[in-house]
Amino acid sequence: MxxxxxxxxxxxxxxxxxxxxxxxxxxxxxxxxxxxxxxxxxxxxxxxxxxxxxxxxxxxxxxxxxxxxxxxxxxxxxxxxxxxxxxxxxxxxxGSAAESLADAFILQCRELGVPREDIAKLVEGRLRAAER
Missing domain, CATH: 1.10.10.10 (Winged helix-like DNA-binding domain superfamily/Winged helix DNA-binding domain)
Incomplete structure (x- = not known):
């Protein structure tokens, strides 16, 4: 310890x-x-x-x-x-720690009032940006 x-x-x-x-x-x-x-x-x-x-x-x-x-x-x-x-x-x-992070992210987006479709678009956009 x-x-x-x-x-x-x-x-x-x-x-x-x-x-x-x-x-x-x-x-x-x-x-x-x-x-x-x-x-x-x-x-x-x-x-x-x-x-x-x-x-x-x-x-x-x-x-x-x-x-x-x-x-x-x-x-x-x-x-x-x-x-x-x-x-x-x-x-x-x-599930995995990544799933837990995804759940927390989705929850935060919903608390901000972000629609489901926009959450998916946001993730796709961030993935594309990360691949550059």
Whole structure:
């Protein structure tokens, strides 16, 4: 298990068009699934992460709650928040990590009011742009 000094090396790109909470969520999930945080490793406190990234505490709290629900972390009152491998069971049930990202993207588009057809066009356009 890693020490309590784990630091999340990341930045928030306020000009990216991707909501801050989604950038943070995706980065934390990547750090956990890539092994940068092994199961049992302590994550920074919500307050510390908010200060380090210069973002609202409530944003960090929302992300921690979201990824805890998905099994990536586990919170223990009075001890802290730790990386967890519960997501593996959920991934097997729900499909691949890419499918989970696609689901999150679709949900965000729908919350923005983007019609289904436009979501598909957007993805196609971004795929073409990425191939250049």
């Amino acid at each position: 890693a020490d309590q000094g784990n630091v999340i090396h990341m930045t928030i790109d306020e000009d990216s068009g991707i909501p801050i909470w989604l950038q943070l969520r995706n980065r934390l999930i990547y750090l956990i699934t890539s092994g940068a945080f092994a199961p049992g490793d302590k994550l920074p406190t919500m307050r510390q992460l908010a200060v380090d990234l210069g973002i609202n505490y409530n944003t960090v709290s929302r992300v921690y709650q979201d990824i805890e629900r998905d099994g990536y972390i586990i919170s223990q009152r009075g001890r802290g928040t730790f990386a967890h491998d519960g997501y593996l069971k959920q991934e097997l049930a729900a």
